[in-house]
Amino acid sequence: MDQQGQNGLLTTYREGWRKRGLSGILISLLLIGFYLFLYFEDKVHRYYHVRPLTDLAASLGLRNRWYLYGFLYCAAMLFGAFYYLKRHGNSRYNRIRISVNVAVQVMLGFLLPFIMPLFGGTEFYASYFWPLKYDYLYPHTLQDLPLYLAVYTIAGSLIAAPLLAFFFGKRWYCSWVCGCGGLANTFGDPWRHLSSKTTRSWRFEQVSVHTVMFLAIASTALIGLDYLMDNKSSAFHAVVSGNRWDDWSIKYVYGLGVGAILSGVAGTGLYPLLGPRVWCRNFCPMAAMLGLIQKLGRYRIRVKPDMCISCGNCSTYCEMGIDVRSYAQNNESFTRASCVGCGVCAHMCPRGVLKLENVKPLATEKGRQGLPIVHL
């Protein structure tokens, strides 16, 4: 059966672990601990001579702990998707979106990169693009890829992704394809109401997400320049790329700071405290880039005039912290750069006020026709 609205009342705040209380803090600490261990197991091993994740991976027949992580990631998504669909699966948009997202992650984000090397192929993550996957435009990476994959990466990152975002909004990536978004919308979905809706958090997001985008572009450009200079300046090379991978070079710092700490440890670790899109909203360079294109493009949330009862369901359940209600109660159709088009505001709205759509820019606005006419 296909329905559009929220199917029955949610008991969100009556479930203790979803309330940003003690159990939320505990879950958060567990997640953060897991990520720290995952990223720094080598260091732990150096001092304590244990590496449980690597051992567990080996016993499961997975090549290394990153495949174990990939496996757990898929399991968490599947599990989360099951509960997401129990809550919101009465709507077809939600069903199709989540299924596609999970399928992409399991196939392109796990199975394919696992299987390809078995047949002598490259370990390649086809669902990730630059600048999210920041090293995919590094010259050395491109050099090592087979030609067709190098072309795929360049064309995907620089042409297809922006173009699709122009026509359909950034949701095509952030809510249908991306693994980070996928985990947020499945495993992280129980905490979506915890994102902050204040103007302050919006200001923070604008500064931080564009800063990271700048850092992503700048570091990639420097690394490209370093490659072109072909080690002519060893000082420059040392600063930009480092002589060993873990020298404190720009490349290493970006990878550690953005790739590990912000996207993994903080991004996922803070789900139970700040909502599931901490990374996507505040730090993801891909989201920032596609967001700017989205503002110029055709995607928007349409608001049905004079029907909003200011209830706040849309704002509460916006994982990106957009105060949707402030637009809806002003009869204002809108496009926000951060909106990932998950569709939950439209789904939650008890008065059917909101609708996601792709329209030609400047399509005529219907305005307040036919409503209580106030002669001012």
Added chain:
Amino acid sequence: MGPSSRIVIIGNGVAGMEAALLIRAREPQWPITIISEESDHFFSRTAMMWVCCGQMNHQDIEPLQRDAYANANLTRIRARALGIDRSAQQVLLAGDHPPVPYDQLLIACGSRPRPGPWKGSQATGVGHFVTMQDLEWLEDEIHGGPASTRAPRHDAHLRASNPESPYFKRGTALESRGSTSSQPAVIGGGLIGIEAIEIMVAAKRTPHFFIRDEWFWPIALDTRESRWIGERMEQHGVQVHLEHEIEELVTDDNHRLTGIRTNQGEFGADLAVVAIGVMPNTDWMANSGVELHPRGGIPVNGSQATNDPNIFAAGDCAVLPWWDGTQRPEQLWYTSRDQGRVAARSMLGEKATYQRGLWYNSAKLMDIEYTTAGFVNLNITGERNWYFEEQGSVRSTIRIVTLSADDQDNGNQSDHNQGQRVIGFNMLGRRWDHSILLQWIRERRSLQWVLDHLKDASFDTELTPPLRIPKSALQQEPIAATARKTNQPTIEPPTFF
């Protein structure tokens, strides 16, 4: 900019707040005071049901951030108004608050629940669902307390309030019994009633639902539509009792509710939400000399002014002339907001008139969405109904009310006045853009034209399977409306559009 005027607004509901913000936008210097007994912050009354079940917390239903009062430089007084001294131009407050002087006063004091007229209506375990204090009472009775620890200060006013006030927090049966309700009941089959039912269902109870009418919500739904809602309620375990007249709310020695006796028998119940309507919340100003309608509302003219030129009224408490000649309040969120805006403009000295356009509304009945526009269920002489029930993967109903067009034709050139002319829509299950439906009514479109263009008014979410009406259904003639309440009088067709 006119001469400075001291503005006092009674009520920080949508009408009062909207007016305050609009006046502030125009007149940065005017002193504006808002008096509210119910709550510190403006909140969305329409959203109380979601707070009760835990879908949102108390702060989530506040449409403005909490610094809004400070940012707009609005003075707030949390107190109960006890009357208006018109000769001294001041509002009298309960407790030790000094009177508040005004140059212009806006009364936006909303509605209060209609009390049950039966024996036992004051028992512990009996309450309503209209005010913030009602919400807190129901949170206690059903769940043992609020879901969120950030609940508002409900007791701020208590020392100066009294049990007559709708904002007085009732004692709970929870206190004396020590446990939450296991067999709740709701009396009154309207929108607030079904919201209370949903809260109970979400809390995994199987409530009794006592409805006086022949079917659920006859002022808006016909039998076929209502049957679907009824089915959905029963699937959720609701015990729907139609055509039950309440005779007594039965209590024990502790004056606690134990059952409900109707003309058809007695039913055990330890909690009853009485939702038999709301009425203007104006008893506190009965002796102020501001004219009141016999049924309690404050009559206003098109500029929202009362009989006193310095006193205005807006929102649920104001009474306006309707198209059918009656004088009634409009108890809706969006009309309260618009009335607040018009009142503000009048107080600013601008010429503004509030004109109610065609009726529209939407609601959600259990999980079925409902949109209505125009003249529906009014039993207009000569009215016909075209009805279609979709039973595919989407379930929906479409009811289009028509009048025969010939005598209404006022020389319009186009052919869309032929045959049946559309005057109303009643839609369940799918989403519709009411603004387009209303436009068609005003454009006097024919039934045929409307059916041909129906998809233009669709507001379904993306990927929802599109509505397909089979040819046979499209060619059906509308039939004289039969699904009527017994003895419902007919009324003459509206002449104003």
